[in-house]
Amino acid sequence: MDIKLNDAELVRQIGSGSDREAEAELCRRMAPRIRLYGLRHLRDEHASEDLTQQVLITTLEALRAGRLREPEKLASFVLGTCRMTVLDLHRGAQRKERLLEQFGADLLAPVQPTMPCLDHDLLQRCVQSLKERERAVVVMSFYDEQTGADVASFLGISEANVRVIRHRAIHELRKCMGVAV
Amino acid sequence: MRIGDDGDPVTCSNPIDAAVLADYWLAALAEAEEEAVEVHLLDCDRCGERLREVIALAEGVRNLAREGCLRMVVSDTFLQRAAEEGLRVREYAPPAGGGVRCTVTAEDDILIGRLAANLSGAKRVDLCICDEHGVEQLRLPDIPVHSGASSVAYQESIKFMKAAPTLRMIARLVTFDEAGGERLLGEYTFSHTRTLPGPGATGM
Numbered sequence: 495m496d497i498k499l500n501d502a503e504l505v506r507q508i509g510s511g512s513d514r515e516a517e518a519e520l521c522r523r524m525a526p527r528i529r530l531y532g533l534r535h536l537r538d539e540h541a542s543e544d545l546t547q548q549v550l551i552t553t554l555e556a557l558r559a560g561r562l563r564e565p566e567k568l569a570s571f572v573l574g575t576c577r578m579t580v581l582d583l584h585r586g587a588q589r590k591e592r593l594l595e596q597f598g599a600d601l602l603a604p605v606q607p608t609m610p611c612l613d614h615d616l617l618q619r620c621v622q623s624l625k626e627r628e629r630a631v632v633v634m635s636f637y638d639e640q641t642g643a644d645v646a647s648f649l650g651i652s653e654a655n656v657r658v659i660r661h662r663a664i665h666e667l668r669k670c671m672g673v674a675v
Numbered sequence: 676m677r678i679g680d681d682g683d684p685v686t687c688s689n690p691i692d693a694a695v696l697a698d699y700w701l702a703a704l705a706e707a708e709e710e711a712v713e714v715h716l717l718d719c720d721r722c723g724e725r726l727r728e729v730i731a732l733a734e735g736v737r738n739l740a741r742e743g744c745l746r747m748v749v750s751d752t753f754l755q756r757a758a759e760e761g762l763r764v765r766e767y768a769p770p771a772g773g774g775v776r777c778t779v780t781a782e783d784d785i786l787i788g789r790l791a792a793n794l795s796g797a798k799r800v801d802l803c804i805c806d807e808h809g810v811e812q813l814r815l816p817d818i819p820v821h822s823g824a825s826s827v828a829y830q831e832s833i834k835f836m837k838a839a840p841t842l843r844m845i846a847r848l849v850t851f852d853e854a855g856g857e858r859l860l861g862e863y864t865f866s867h868t869r870t871l872p873g874p875g876a877t878g879m
Contacts, residue, residue: 501718527717530726534700569717573710576717610731617735621745629747630819635701636733637740638752642703648750650821657703661694664729668693673728 505565508557521550531576548579620670628663687721696729743785743833748818757785774864779836786836790827792861794820797850807843841869
């Protein structure tokens with residue numbers, strides 16, 4: 495039998511009793527998404543993996559106990575859990591070992607989606623082919639890690655203009671790299 | 676029973692634009708917009724895949740910047756950042772109308788020509804790179820400069836210069852009058868002596 499369950503159906507399945515297969519599927523599905531959240535907020539691969547495990551544990555706990563009353567709101571629930579967990583990580587509150595023992599490391603083994611591999615030489619040509627201001631905005635944003643306000647000040651333009659230039663540059667780069675906009 | 680994929684990577688009814696995902700990665704979104712993006716990303720693998728592409732692009736740009744191989748005007752913040760990362764920045768600052776003898780070593784990571792000029796009132800500035808006879812070889816049009824700045828930091832590709840023979844290069848900063856005519860802001864001569872061994876070491 496080939497049954498495709500959406501996220502909400504998975505939540506119901508897990509809530510209705512111990513279903514390791516449903517739990518494993520939920521982990522497999524949510525782990526890469528949580529990891530992206532972690533990369534954005536923690537800027538560290540290992541910390542993102544820790545976050546992923548902890549969020550999955552907390553989510554499974556809640557689902558097993560039937561605490562998520564609206565299964566369609568799984569994404570919002572996970573987002574809230576991510577935020578709380580990031581705060582916990584920042585506070586240094588670690589209960590990982592005990593929970594790993596309780597839930598099993600195999601179930602929570604992090605899924606690591608690979609980042610796309612870019613053609614370095616092509617990217618260089620694409621970045622070099624941008625207009626001067628576009629290239630400056632992209633480098634100042636991604637390398638210098640300057641805020642929109644700082645970039646705007648350097649270029650003598652508004653923050654809104656910086657955003658427009660950055661958006662145009664991103665689209666140009668993706669087009670040049672052969673990725674659909 | 677086999678449980679199939681929910682997050683079909685091919686379809687998304689409301690895809691998030693890659694540029695907005697770049698803003699998200701840069702923490703440049705307003706709070707409400709960021710929350711909407713995050714809820715969507717926790718529900719959509721297609722947009723997650725696009726975010727990974729954006730992150731790879733951002734990392735690629737960072738690597739190119741670190742390698743010092745982009746020909747471009749850079750900010751002082753860029754140079755500070757490079758120094759903080761332990762990169763070795765070699766900078767030459769010839770006066771306007773003058774020249775400087777220069778070289779590049781194997782240990783250098785970033786090569787900068789600091790071009791002093793009065794940029795006040797200049798609405799558009801082009802940087803022209805010319806050969807030793809003054810014939811234009813490359814033009815960077817409408818370079819990013821602040822009208823209050825007193826110089827332009829031009830990064831020459833370190834990879835190119837490490838491979839280059841002994842040569843003379845002339846850089847010109849030009850602006851435009853209301854009729855569209857070019858006006859020279861400054862001319863700078865770089866007399867590069869090759870000190871690295873290898874192909875091209877015998878000169879032009």
